[in-house]
Amino acid sequence: MSGIKGFFVALAVFAASAPESSFADIVKYMDENGTVHFTDSGGPWPFEILKRIPSAPKREVRAAVYEENRDRFLPVINAAAEAYGLDPHLVRCVIEQESAFNPRAISAKGAVGLMQLMPRTANIYKVKNIYDPYENIHGGTRYLKYLLKKYRGDVKLALAAYNAGEEAVRRYSGVPPYQETQQYVEKILAQYGKRYEMPRESVREHKKIYRYEREDGSVLLTDTPRTANDYD
Secondary structure, three states, X not given: OOHHHHHHHHHHHHHHHOOOOOOOOEEEXXXXXXXXXXXXXXXXXXXXXXXXXXXXXXHHHHHHHHHHHHHHHHHHHHHHHHHOOOOHHHHHHHHHHXXXXXXXXXXXXXXXXXXXXXXXXXXXXXXXXOOOHHHHHHHHHHHHHHHHHHOOOOHHHHHHHHHHOHHHHHHHOOOOOOHHHHHHHHHHHHHHOOOOOOOHHHHOOOOOOEEEEOOOOOEEEEOOOOOHHHHO
């Protein structure tokens, strides 16, 4: 390869095959015919190096994108958490573990987006465009709220169900013995760092409703049983 075209092709090939930790330097040299080349070969080189172009580590690039996306979607996370009565920090922790704030993330099982919604879950919560960050966050937050209500504020069970499914939690009467799920729950709980408390109205016990007929024929519905003195 030669010239600018060769440089970009070399970069593309190298980016696809580079180790996770970092990129090698790109070396610019001129051959005996006077043609300029670029290569990522580790050497030794039988030519005089004209220029060495350092490349930023891949992890630094990913960290920059992660931070940019995190800040970009924070207002949506806060709004969704407020709308459904959740702690925004918990929602952020879930998104970080699910997708590392990558709105285009797709799992091997077909979960999509920031909160890794399965198509069926997205359909239940009226998410029309599963890739849309706003819809994905709102749909995932609603589902998380449902799970927290279902398990009466038990974050551990809610997270386990979010990752492995409600049926798995029911089958094992707790966090399933799946390594992925257990690590998922442990990481989020460690990051969240506090016990989640559901709003009182969300966990309030259902009381028995009593029906009474008044003398005028009207009906009274109340959760307080009446005594004989009430009719005096």
